[in-house]
Amino acid sequence: xxxxxNVNVYYGAIHALVNVSLExxxxxxxxxxxxxxxxxxxxxxxxxxLVKPASGxxxxxxxxxxxxSAHEIVRLxxxxxxxxxxxxxxxxxxxNLKLGAxxxxxxxxxxxxxxxxxxxTFPRLKEREKQPAGTLSGGEQQxxxxxxxxxxxxxxxxxxxxxLGLAPFLVQTIFRIIKDINLKGVTIxxxxxxxxxxxxxxxxxxxxxxxxxxxxxxxxxxxxxDAVRKAYLGD
Amino acid sequence: MSHISxxxxxxVHVLSHAPSVFxxxxxxxxxxxxxYALIAIGYTLVYGVLQFINFAHGDVYMVGAYIGFFSVTVxxxxxxxxxxxxxxxxxSIIGCALLGLFIERLAYRPLRNGLSSxxxxxxxxxxxxxxxxxxxxxxxxxxxxxxxAIYLIVFAISFAVMLVVLKKLFRMLAPRIKPTNDRxxxxxxxxxxxxxxxxxxxxxFGVSPHIAQVKGINQSVAPLIVLVASxxxxxxxxxxxxxxxxxxxxxxxxxxxxxxxxxxxxxxxxVGFTFLLGAGLAGAGGxxxxxxxxxxxxxxxxxxxxxxxxxxAVLGGIGRVDGAIVGALLMGLAxxxxxxxxxxxxxxxVAFVILIAVLLLRPSGILGKTAQExx
Numbered sequence: 001x002x003x004x005x006n007v008n009v010y011y012g013a014i015h016a017l018v019n020v021s022l023e024x025x026x027x028x029x030x031x032x033x034x035x036x037x038x039x040x041x042x043x044x045x046x047x048x049x050l051v052k053p054a055s056g057x058x059x060x061x062x063x064x065x066x067x068x069s070a071h072e073i074v075r076l077x078x079x080x081x082x083x084x085x086x087x088x089x090x091x092x093x094x095x096n097l098k099l100g101a102x103x104x105x106x107x108x109x110x111x112x113x114x115x116x117x118x119x120x121t122f123p124r125l126k127e128r129e130k131q132p133a134g135t136l137s138g139g140e141q142q143x144x145x146x147x148x149x150x151x152x153x154x155x156x157x158x159x160x161x162x163x164l165g166l167a168p169f170l171v172q173t174i175f176r177i178i179k180d181i182n183l184k185g186v187t188i189x190x191x192x193x194x195x196x197x198x199x200x201x202x203x204x205x206x207x208x209x210x211x212x213x214x215x216x217x218x219x220x221x222x223x224x225x226d227a228v229r230k231a232y233l234g235d
Numbered sequence: 236m237s238h239i240s241x242x243x244x245x246x247v248h249v250l251s252h253a254p255s256v257f258x259x260x261x262x263x264x265x266x267x268x269x270x271y272a273l274i275a276i277g278y279t280l281v282y283g284v285l286q287f288i289n290f291a292h293g294d295v296y297m298v299g300a301y302i303g304f305f306s307v308t309v310x311x312x313x314x315x316x317x318x319x320x321x322x323x324x325x326x327s328i329i330g331c332a333l334l335g336l337f338i339e340r341l342a343y344r345p346l347r348n349g350l351s352s353x354x355x356x357x358x359x360x361x362x363x364x365x366x367x368x369x370x371x372x373x374x375x376x377x378x379x380x381x382x383x384a385i386y387l388i389v390f391a392i393s394f395a396v397m398l399v400v401l402k403k404l405f406r407m408l409a410p411r412i413k414p415t416n417d418r419x420x421x422x423x424x425x426x427x428x429x430x431x432x433x434x435x436x437x438x439x440f441g442v443s444p445h446i447a448q449v450k451g452i453n454q455s456v457a458p459l460i461v462l463v464a465s466x467x468x469x470x471x472x473x474x475x476x477x478x479x480x481x482x483x484x485x486x487x488x489x490x491x492x493x494x495x496x497x498x499x500x501x502x503x504x505x506v507g508f509t510f511l512l513g514a515g516l517a518g519a520g521g522x523x524x525x526x527x528x529x530x531x532x533x534x535x536x537x538x539x540x541x542x543x544x545x546x547x548a549v550l551g552g553i554g555r556v557d558g559a560i561v562g563a564l565l566m567g568l569a570x571x572x573x574x575x576x577x578x579x580x581x582x583x584x585v586a587f588v589i590l591i592a593v594l595l596l597r598p599s600g601i602l603g604k605t606a607q608e609x610x
Contacts, residue, residue, distance in 0.1 A: 048497060049496075050493055050496065050497070069496070069501075070493075070496035070497060071496050071498075071499045071500055071501045071502070074497065074498065074499035075499055079497070080497050082493070082494060082497060086491055086493065086494040086497075087494075088486070088487055088490045088491060088494065088495075089490060090486070090490055091483075091486060091487070091490070095483060098483065099483060099484075099487050099495075099498045099500070100498060102480070102483075102484065102498045102499045102500055103498065103499025104499075148498075149497075152498070152499060
């Protein structure tokens with residue numbers, strides 16, 4: 001479904017991604033793990049078009065997308081819940097969700113049906129419906145960011161550090177929600193520092209280090225891998 | 236139609252014979268504030284989406300006044316007052332909106348997308364050179380120009396040609412100048428655009444002041460028309476921003492550009508639309524102030540009135556539409572009251588006094604929030 005081949009990204013003199021290649025098939029949960037600055041977010045940002053790769057190719061369902069701009073890529077069915085949530089702080093929860101559906105060409109009633117569905121999945125958002133998103137707690141903002149990303153009805157949902165800064169019980173909730181989304185047929189690319197949780201949830205994983213993919217395997221193999229256990233699972 | 240104007244006239248009659256002079260001053264202060272607001276909204280909208288001060292905005296207002304001038308004195312000179320007024324303001328709005336969009340596309344967008352800084356870095360240098368070496372003598376030789384509409388066309392074409400030619404020239408001469416500071420480059424470019432518009436204006440329309448008014452307009456009704464029209468236009472703008480899909484997109488871009496792009500919002504188009512809206516309102520302001528109220532104007536009004544409107548936007552809290560309106564009303568009132576007092580010589584200085592006072596107390600403006608770091 002998604003194919004990233006030999007992508008290189010530079011920020012000025014910094015070589016942030018070095019020949020990164022990865023693949024995600026329909027229906028999978030794939031995770032990218034690695035330390036801070038390993039290039040996880042850069043990978044996701046180059047897929048969603050916020051960063052332009054200097055070389056390499058990215059294709060989605062066989063169509064090259066690495067030259068398209070971010071707003072066009074959303075229309076193709078790739079949605080991203082960015083690192084740090086990035087909800088629109090001065091807008092209400094409801095407006096944030098409406099913006100999530102901006103790329104869709106559909107009727108207003110269809111959008112409001114989808115918003116109701118999001119409120120059903122995330123009851124806390126319903127309670128906060130009229131509140132500016134900036135006043136929500138971290139966990140609520142994370143739910144809003146995920147719900148907003150789902151509003152475009154993506155076929156591939158990319159989640160960048162959804163557990164960052166959340167209390168442990170909330171992390172559990174978020175991961176359960178991700179699982180549910182996947183069961184509804186949305187393919188998921190998950191970036192996480194919480195490697196343990198992420199690998200338990202995912203089918204496969206890629207390990208990034210200083211901009212390079214150094215390892216990729218099924219989650220169970222990675223969980224059993226000594227080097228991975230030492231570096232990322234705190235054993 | 237004459238019925239409406241007679242109602243207006245009687246309303247003004249009542250107001251202007253109200254016991255206190257204060258009432259009348261307040262009315263004309265609000266009217267002036269309305270004009271400032273129409274300009275200030277453009278500064279604030281663009282600042283909102285780009286965190287950038289578009290210094291050429293005041294000069295767009297100046298062009299609006301000239302489009303209005305040619306509408307009233309040439310194109311619709313023999314039409315009825317209503318046709319003159321309506322066609323004049325519509326043409327000013329459309330002309331300025333297109334000019335704003337054009338400036339954004341040709342001068343600012345290439346900088347933003349980092350294609351080549353050579354596209355725009357040296358606008359101001361070129362423009363300054365152009366004035367000194369060429370325009371100064373040229374203008375001195377022909378300080379009075381007849382008010383013929385052909386000059387507007389001359390202006391449009393020469394401005395466009397200058398922009399395109401200069402751009403090409405710089406691509407050839409300096410293909411890859413690396414910008415050292417993107418924000419500074421943008422600022423200098425904006426100042427350059429302002430100078431370019433002003434100088435092209437002076438070269439096309441002449442430097443002597445002009446004065447004209449929609450035919451047969453009642454001197455006592457004019458302020459009320461300006462007032463009502465600016466309230467209607469500002470209200471329409473607020474409606475667009477608050478309640479429409481494109482307005483929501485504008486707010487999204489001003490709160491978080493990357494996140495907006497991830498929603499599928501074409502951010503460049505939204506920025507262009509923001510320029511279109513702001514410039515259109517400035518055009519309306521130019522028409523209302525000079526063609527309805529009959530205030531004398533020349534090609535310098537872009538700097539003088541534009542600067543005051545910019546101060547109004549900062550005063551109210553730049554980036555906020557409501558702030559621009561509040562700041563503009565405050566400025567209009569202060570200026571009018573001062574003008575009528577024994578300190579009338581300080582009429583133009585009062586804007587700066589208020590600015591200093593407000594910024595000392597509230598650095599982010601009256602309605603501005605203190606900058607919040609996003610988590």
